[in-house]
Ligand SMILES: Nc1ncnc2c1ncn2[C@@H]1O[C@H](COP(=O)(O)OP(=O)(O)O)[C@@H](O)[C@H]1O
């Protein structure tokens with residue numbers, strides 16, 4: 200896949216929030232020739248879904264403040280149900296917020312809805328594509344919906360960019376999951392938005408496609424596009440994103456440069472299963488931070504940055520134990536959460 204260079208153009212044209220805009224809220228970001236300093240600015244964002252007979256109302260976002268700097272590769276992390284899609288769908292104008300202000304490329308999503316929409320391209324979590332359209336028809340149709348003139352259509356270029364030229368005239372229902380995902384990415388890029396938002400783009404896709412998507416997103420970002428990505432894979436966020444925000448139960452619990460977050464999480468568990476039941480951690484392993492998690496399972500807590508596997512294996516052999524299995528669990532998102540919620544509790548008490 201090659202990347203279509205995306206001029207960071209001000210899609211809407213309307214002068215975003217004039218200097219006389221003094222309302223509290225997201226505020227107007229400073230602008231230079233390439234656009235506002237903040238691609239997205241969110242203040243006090245709250246969303247309560249109405250309840251039904253069976254379900255009580257659900258507050259999915261509880262007063263989120265968040266800035267996405269222009270040019271960032273920004274990761275929004277959180278477990279299922281944290282509120283990620285709700286936030287993304289509010290940006291996209293697909294879900295109405297309950298309270299708060301949101302500016303997209305300096306356009307208030309309530310007052311400058313169209314300009315805000317033109318500044319953003321969304322790749323939704325669900326692969327909802329009309330099965331009876333071909334990729335070419337779908338992209339042409341979408342270009343029309345964006346109000347582009349025929350001469351501005353970039354269907355061929357986009358199909359090429361997402362590697363679907365040879366599928367241009369195939370019915371969408373015949374496309375594989377990976378192709379549909381790429382088609383949706385193409386659809387989000389049609390109007391050259393300066394911000395591209397991808398909601399769980401690699402959930403359920405195979406390893407090879409995931410790598411392709413990563414390469415593509417990196418190239419888009421390098422070409423100047425601000426990227427906002429949601430994921431529940433820490434590894435993905437770690438490898439791609441320069442900044443990570445973590446939301447949990449509708450609250451922002453961290454927002455920091457990736458390197459800082461990862462440094463906070465410099466632990467790794469090495470889990471060793473032995474062939475005989477143990478009553479306690481053998482004294483010979485006293486030099487390690489280790490617990491007996493089950494009669495045959497020893498869990499060594501290590502610094503992630505220091506590889507101690509060989510040392511541990513040697514010490515276990517020296518203790519005359521036989522290893523049946525060995526695995527490592529790297530700082531996963533859960534651990535970030537645990538660490539952060541512990542911090543939160545500490546801060547309270
Ligand atoms: N249309 C809806 N109606 C009611 N509740 C919803 C709706 N969409 C999402 N929710 C609820 O809001 C919370 C956040 O969901 P969502 O934003 O999809 O989280 P995430 O994308 O992080 O998994 C969840 O508890 C979910 O059940």
Ligand SMILES: [Mg+2]
Nearest residue numbers: 283284285324
């Ligand atoms: Mg979601």
